[in-house]
Amino acid sequence: MTTPTSDEPRDQRVPVTVLTGFLGSGKTTLLNRILTEQHGLRIAVIENEFGEVGVDDALVLDSEEEIFEMNNGCICCTVRGDLIRILGALMRRREKFDHILIETTGLADPAPVAQTFFMDDEIAAQLRLDAIVTLVDAAHVLQHLDEVKPEGVENEAVEQIAFADRIVLNKTDLVDESAIAEVTDRIRAINSSVQIIPAQHAEIYLPQVLDVGAFDLERVLAEDPSFLTETEHQHDTTVTSVGIDLTGELDEERLNRWLGTLLRTKGVDIFRSKGILALAGAPKQYVFQGVHMLLVGEFGRHWHDGEQRRNRLVFIGRNLDREALECGFADCLATAGAAA
């Protein structure tokens, strides 16, 4: 795995933001807003859709989605060949970019995009996935979420919300308060920990979506007190979040076994996972982050003196069995072994 350890100096890699969202959700508007704002950043944009992005200062590259299976026996492990190619060529140019934006089509699966940053060493060495930002059209998203897909076909709107680190709830001017509340509810039912940013005409404070370090293990957990919000299931939705918050220290070996088995057997259905854990005997927090079956973990900050050892983790995915996850995780507690 290629994530640098926390002892290294500040991450020098170029941050990459992935913008997803359905056609008409305001991706191009947001993109243009990012590009025209006076932030002094040199930005490269990789577009999957023919948008009207065109700013002198930015390099805009077109790409067509090419999803490649990895030959490693992991069926959900796919990468985006087009991005590997384009990002590789971009990194060989003399000009340095401060930020890279990848715009995906409204129908794109975010998993191969995210997995590309885990799976390709050349990319992982030079670029870091900063966040997946999903634009949601407040007026039309429910319709997309409710769309019934044929057996075996993913509802892309659900997937894009499940994968998101930030959701820009756009076009709030076109709906009333109760509609906003309903949409927010639905988003939370799928992805309980995501930050929702309400917006009109994609007008947002850019630091809320750029260089937020949502894939940076330390920052994810340090800055995100809402990371684990228990959700009530008002909706009959197959894609949900399961958050676990448990005090105590974990037996590392049992944890590895449980997590390994879980991701191997249920990884296809687990879209995202992240957590901050207390390993028995470890002076530092252990933080991990996963996309489907791929997982990276590292030690984060020190536990403070007298700080309660606490484990917080969240799984976002399809047909998650909350009880099994809770029990399985509880069995990893160091004390669970002694009790058994």
Added chain:
Amino acid sequence: MSITASEPDLATAWDTAVDDAPVALNARQDLIAVAGAAGTLWILDATTGAGIDTFELPGGALSVALAPDARHAAATGPTGYALWRREDGRTTVHDTGAWSATAAWADNERVAIAAGRRALVLTPDGEERWATEPAASTVTDLAWLRQGRRLAVAAYGAVRCHERHTPKPVMTYPYIGSHLALAVAPTGRWICSGNQDASIHIWRTRDAGELTMSGYPEKVSRLAFDDTGFWLAADGAPDVTVWDFSGKGPAGTAPRSLRCHETITALAWRPGGGGHLASGGADGTVALWRATAGRPESRLSPARILDGDTTVAALTWAGPELLVSAYRDGRIRAHRLPSRTTL
């Protein structure tokens, strides 16, 4: 045995710079072609390094290939390709919008160009002779077999071989995975692909017998046969691996490991089949190897190391006596070797 310290430094034949980050080098006859990432191509005199001509490929460049007689060059890039004619410097740009990864000359009259998911076979002036049907993904590499009658095309899921009479492949070598680089043994016996899944996949052309060398720490994006076709060098790890393809091939054998760089950025066999290899690294070093010395499985040390300041972007040999290195900062350097056979 290598005694780096006691050997005199290699003479620098010339040293020049281009105004871009070079991404590819190619040498034929008396010319060197340099591709800059932003899309300028430089044609240099191999003996002196002096600039002879430049041309532009809007949208950037990925590779450049001179014709065997050095009377033409083909440059490819993210949004198309360009053809250059030495006689009068005329350049024709084909802004196809499709990703052109590479070009390969069959002979002086035909060049194959990767164009999106297809490969085009063109005359040196750009007239299309024939084209392949689209592959499963953007074409990543090309190589000619059978004296330029058969074209091997690497893309996702397979290496497909094409001939002029039909756009469909005449032979398909399937293997699920993203084939990043292609090497065909000059003997015509082997087709090898470097893979995104950190392996080398090998087919024996005679019967399509397959072999996979897996377990590389990283993707294999550079691989090359020497002139004899008995040796294959590959990246995919900090060590360059060199496989023995003589006899029955590398099945059941271990490669020689060449340790010098943390990250390998270029590989080039010295022409002539003496087993001499040049490799370049992200740290700026160029290493010269007696790459076929010792036993299988042994770890070799470089015969020579040439230090540089910035990442080695590309290496090429302009004949057996002149090694040309391009560095990321635009520097192009040529080193003269003491003789045609010594290192």
